[in-house]
Amino acid sequence: MYRNQWIKKTLLLLFVTLLTLTWIQPFRVEAALRIYQKSRDTQYVEGVRHIKIAAEIDFNGTISEQVINYAGINLKNNPHIQVVVGDNYQDFGFGMSTVPQQIYNIHQKFPDVKVIAGVNGDFYNMSNGIPVSPYVRNYEVIFQGTTWARTLVGFKANGDVVFGKPTFSGYEVMVFDQDGSLKLNPVKVDGFNREPANTNEVTVIFPEYANEIPSGSSKMMIEASDIKSDGSGSRYFARGQYSSETNDTVSVQEHQFVLMGSKVFSEGFIEPNDTIVIQQRLSGAFEGVRDAVGGWEILVKDGLPVTEFTQGASYQFRAPRTAVGIKNDGTVFFVTVDGRNMPLGMDGVTAYEMAEIMAYFEADHAINLDGGGSTTMAILNGDDYDIVNTPSDGHLRSNANGVFFIKGNLPVGLPPIPYPDTRTVLSTPNQLFIDENGQLSFNTIEHATRYEVWINGTTKIDTTSTSVNLNLPMGTYTIQVRAFGDHETYKQSSYSQQLSYTVYSNDMLNFLDFIRDYTQAQHNANQSN
Structure with missing residues (x-):
């Protein structure tokens, strides 16, 4: 009798312990994915492989209908193809746009390139288009993100791809001459919207600064082509051109910012026609990235699909999803999975299923991008673009940014130069x-x-x-x-x-020749007479 009671108590204690451990541990899925393809279409567009699959998916015994689109290419083997970001980013403010509009904007900004394929990018504030993660376009950190806790994916000019949580090393004043050469040794920014505390400090004062800057100290006035500040004293970006210098009392005007501190007045550092950029400097693996866009969950790590999620993008629910995959051989690919449209065989996937799909395409690493109604993939078709997936809103959604394969030559600035320039x-x-x-x-x-x-x-x-x-x-x-x-x-x-x-x-050439010959003939006749 006593032995039976001891067994019952032991089993009860074991059950409670297991229940507690299950409760406090992240939900883990022991995954087994099978894809039964109903159709598979493959095409190559300028070397970029596009695959469209309609399939029945069996994930741990749960059956669903899916439509999957893949677009990818090995950047190392095809250096004429590069990855850039696109947006409807506005100077002095943010903007939203559809993926086709972002393609148009890329072509306007870089007329010597052609977009081949692309997908939507980062998560964002749907009321104003502000992306959640840092955003880098053509080497400029035009927004440092509302959080650094999520995954950033960066693309370098040589085809390298880096990813992880971003790190920064502080604000700096970067100066480019009229030919785009960076002047070496950018100057550290010590503070914003205040005067320098001593001669060694450099500060930047934005239009939000309500006070006058008193006379006596040197001020460099910069006419801004772009300014971003969130008013919290933690996020800033500015770009502009040298305007003037003064020791007088000034107020900072709209579309203007002011530099103070002896270092910015060093000989040759800032001159007329120079472009001045104030930005957070990315450090670590992200130093030197040309373009970067944010994501959220890591879906595949070292070739294995992630099976534990604790946060992010309703990971346990079915939805349309977008992801970027990276292979160690230099291949980068985008994948979209449609959803919220069961009558057309588009059930959507959980993050667990999306991880398995990215592993199915042999990703060594994969990152989840924004999904839901934002999920969009565009592929070049002649002179136009096909939206090859089915957006769940029933129409294209405007979003913060996207990421694209392009063919052609991006502008390359001249190498950095010292200052003063004694060449x-x-x-x-x-x-x-x-x-x-x-x-x-x-x-x-x-x-x-x-x-x-x-x-x-x-x-x-x-x-x-x-x-x-x-x-x-x-x-x-x-x-x-x-x-x-x-x-x-x-x-x-x-x-x-x-x-x-x-x-x-x-x-017209024949007419001009006739006039010339006629004039010459008249001249010769006059000479004979």
Whole structure:
């Protein structure tokens, strides 16, 4: 009898212990995923592989209907394809846009590239478009995020992909000359919206500063092309150009910011036509990333699907989802899974199922992006784009940003330079001449290794020769030339004077030839008389 009671008490204690352990531990799924494909279509667009799968999924005995889209390419083996972010980000404020609108904006900003495919990006505040995580576009940390606790995915110019929780090393004043060269050793920012406490401090004062800045101290006025500050004293970004210096009493105007501190007045650090950027500096693995977008849960780690989630994007419920996958061989891919549309076989997936799907596509690492009604994938089709998934809102949702495969050449700034700049400035090309065949020629510049020929200030031809065939269609053009040498020793020349050049139609050329011949004949006749 006593033995039976002891057994009962022991079993009860064991049951309570197991129940308690289950309660306090993260929910864990021992996963087994089977995908029974009903259809699978594969196409290649500019080297990017797009796969669309309609399938029945068996996840631990739970059956669901899914439509899955995949777009990916090995960036290491295809260096002509790069990853960039896109948005409808507005100067002096945030904006939202659909994925096709973001593609249009990328083309406007970088006319020499073509978007091949892309998906929606970070989670965001749906009332104002502010992304949750840090956001980096073309090397600028234009927003440092409302949290650093989530996963950031960064893309470098050489094709490397980094991810993890972001780290920062403080604010800095970065200065770029008119050709985009960063002036070495950016200056640390010690504070915002106050005067420096001593001569070694540098502070930045934004328009939100309500007081006047008294006379006596040196102030550098910057005309802003963009300003972001959240008023909390913890998040700032600014970009602008040098305007003036003063010791007078000033008030900071709208679309303006003020730099104070002796270091910003160092010789050659900030000059007219320079661009000044105030931003948080990413550090660690993210230092030097060109573009970065935020996500949330890690779905795949070291090739294995994650089976424990404790937070994030309603991980236990079925929904449309978007994710980015990374393979150790250099492959990057995007995946969308549709949902909230069961009649069309689009049940949606949990985070556990999404993790298994990313592992199915052989991701070594995968990160969950924003999902739900934001889930969108666009693929290039001729001169237009197909939305290959079915957005659950019934229409495209405007969101904060997206991430895209592009083909083409992004602008590359010149290497960094010291200040003050003591390099020898190359002479300016002159003697510009265009013959009747459209051949441009100009004088040779000593120590020049290459030249830039600019047409209407927008189209550039790089050449090592002083003779270039312009081959332009009918129209009127302005032509300028600059000389470049060894960047470390010689500073590029100024632009040459503009040469106006008109290309006529064949009919107009024949008419001009007739006028010329007629005038010459009249001249010869007069000479004979």
